Every structure is written in structure tokens, then in C-alpha cells.
Amino acid sequence: AQKVTQAQTEISVVEKEDVTLDCVYETRDTTYYLFWYKQPPSGELVFLIRRNSFDEQNEISGRYSWNFQKSTSSFNFTITASQVVDSAVYFCALSELTSGTYKYIFGTGTRLKVLA
Amino acid sequence: SAVISQKPSRDICQRGTSLTIQCQVDSQVTMMFWYRQQPGQSLTLIATANQGSEATYESGFVIDKFPISRPNLTFSTLTVSNMSPEDSSIYLCSVRTSGGAFSEQYFGPGTRLTVT
Numbered sequence: 001a002q003k004v005t006q007a008q009t010e011i012s013v014v015e016k017e018d019v020t021l022d023c024v025y026e027t028r029d030t031t032y033y034l035f036w037y038k039q040p041p042s043g044e045l046v047f048l049i050r051r052n053s054f055d056e057q058n059e060i061s062g063r064y065s066w067n068f069q070k071s072t073s074s075f076n077f078t079i080t081a082s083q084v085v086d087s088a089v090y091f092c093a094l095s096e097l098t099s100g101t102y103k104y105i106f107g108t109g110t111r112l113k114v115l116a
Numbered sequence: 117s118a119v120i121s122q123k124p125s126r127d128i129c130q131r132g133t134s135l136t137i138q139c140q141v142d143s144q145v146t147m148m149f150w151y152r153q154q155p156g157q158s159l160t161l162i163a164t165a166n167q168g169s170e171a172t173y174e175s176g177f178v179i180d181k182f183p184i185s186r187p188n189l190t191f192s193t194l195t196v197s198n199m200s201p202e203d204s205s206i207y208l209c210s211v212r213t214s215g216g217a218f219s220e221q222y223f224g225p226g227t228r229l230t231v232t
Contacts, residue, residue: 033218043206045159045223052218091158101147101172102212104221106159 004094006107013082014115021077021110023092029053033095034068034075035104040088048090051075082114118143118211120224128230129199136195137227139209144189147212149221150182154205162207165192199231 003026013019025034036048049059051068059066063080079086092107119142129135139148148165163171163184171184186192196203209224 035220037223042225043228044225045208047220047222050218050220099172101164102219103149103161103164104159108158 004092004105004107006090006092006110008110009108010111010113012113012115015084016081018078018080019082019112019114021079021090021092021112023075023077023107025073025075025092025094027073027094027096029096031097033102035093035095036066036075036077037091037093038088039091039109045091048077079112082112084114084116087112087114118145118213118222120209120211120222122207122209122224122227124227125225126228126230128232131200131231133199134195134197135199135229136193137207137209139192139194139224141190141211143213145211146189146214146219148186148192149210149212150184150192150194151208151210151223152205153208153226159208162194165194196229199229201231204229204231 005024008022032053034051038046038048049066056068056070065078067076089109089111091109093104095102095104121140123138127135150162151159152162153159161174162177162182163173165171165184165186167186167189181197183195206226206228208226210221212219212221
């Protein structure tokens with residue numbers, strides 16, 4: 001069975017600190033996709049990044065960076081110089097082919113609180 | 117990308133009644149999904165809404181409780197039937213613009229349902 005684990009339920013940091021959100025996944029498939037979403041207090045999920053299982057290059061987008069390591073089945077997300085606006089729940093998700101349809105399996109989310 | 121609207125945004129309902137949630141997308145999309153997010157929890161897939169045919173339900177969800185319609189490629193409804201307080205959740209519509217694994221999903225703003 002596929003599974004996505006976000007062991008950190010809640011993290012609090014002070015503004016300008018760096019913070020890493022962990023995501024560990026389980027899958028038997030060789031082809032799969034991983035995603036990160038942000039859910040701010042307003043409730044709407046915002047797509048942040050997609051990574052396929054064949055691309056282990058790390059990615060940086062502004063203050064955000066992602067570290068994908070197949071050897072440890074991890075897809076961690078780092079926010080550099082955090083800001084109060086980064087406060088949200090962050091979900092990691094795995095997309096796998098199930099009964100002919102690609103479906104997302106979401107982790108339980110990590111609530112990030114950035115304090116001013 | 118896709119812009120998704122949901123109606124109502126929130127509602128308070130009495131147990132035993134039913135509520136129909138509407139999801140409208142600004143463009144034709146391949147896949148439409150309905151998720152439930154219970155308070156403080158992750159997202160759970162209820163079903164895949166299939167255009168012109170019956171929805172495909174995940175384990176633990178049944179058509180009698182959560183009937184779904186999808187009359188065209190831009191619209192879907194989810195009905196929560198015979199509600200109980202345990203149905204209090206946020207219900208999210210989600211779409212994918214293509215059926216491939218690489219395609220990210222976009223989420224509506226959600227419908228916050230409280231059952232008393």
C-alpha cells in the first residue's frame with residue numbers, strides 16, 4: 001500500500017529562520033509523482049511543486065527549495081528566511097496509478113507557524 | 117491552470133437533511149474529484165466524478181450517501197445525504213487538466229459544512 005508520512009505535525013519558527021518540512025513516501029511503483037501543496041488559513045490549496053520519480057535534481061524557487069532522494073524515499077521542502085506569510089499547512093502528496101486513474105495520496109500535513 | 121468555484125462556501129445544516137455542493141470550473145477539464153477534509157486532518161478522496169457516467173467511489177464511501185453528478189466537462193455536484201454531525205468537514209472539489217500522472221491538481225476553495 002502506498003503511504004505518505006509527514007512526521008512533523010506542527011513547527012514553529014521565528015521569522016527569518018530556515019525551516020525544513022519532511023516528507024517520506026512508500027510506493028512499489030517505479031513511476032510516480034510527488035507534489036507539495038500549501039493550505040493557508042483561507043483554506044484553498046495552492047500547488048507548489050511537482051517532481052517525477054526519474055528526476056532527482058533538487059529544485060530552488062526563490063526562498064523555496066526541494067530535496068528529492070529516492071534512496072531514502074524522501075521529498076523534503078525547505079523555506080529559507082521564513083516569513084509570516086509562510087504560515088500555513090503544507091501537504092506532501094504522491095500520485096500513483098490506481099485502477100486506471102492517477103490519484104493523489106496526501107500526507108497528514110505539517111502546520112508551520114512563523115512568528116514575527 | 118484552472119479556476120474553480122464552489123457553492124455554498126459554508127453551511128450549517130440539521131442532521132437528517134441533505135446538502136448539494138456545486139463545483140464550477142472555468143475551463144473544460146479531464147478529471148474532477150471530490151475530497152473531504154475533516155477538522156485538522158488531511159484530505160481524503162471521496163470519489164472521481166466521471167462525465168456522463170457514474171462516479172467511482174473510494175473505499176468507505178458509497179453512492180447512497182454521497183451521490184455525485186457530472187453533466188459536462190466543467191461542472192459537478194456532490195450531495196451529502198442524511199447528514200450526521202460526523203459529516204462536518206470541508207468538502208473540496210479538485211480538477212486535473214489532463215489524465216496523466218504528471219498533471220497537478222487544482223483545488224476549489226472548499227465548502228465548510230457543519231451539521232448540528
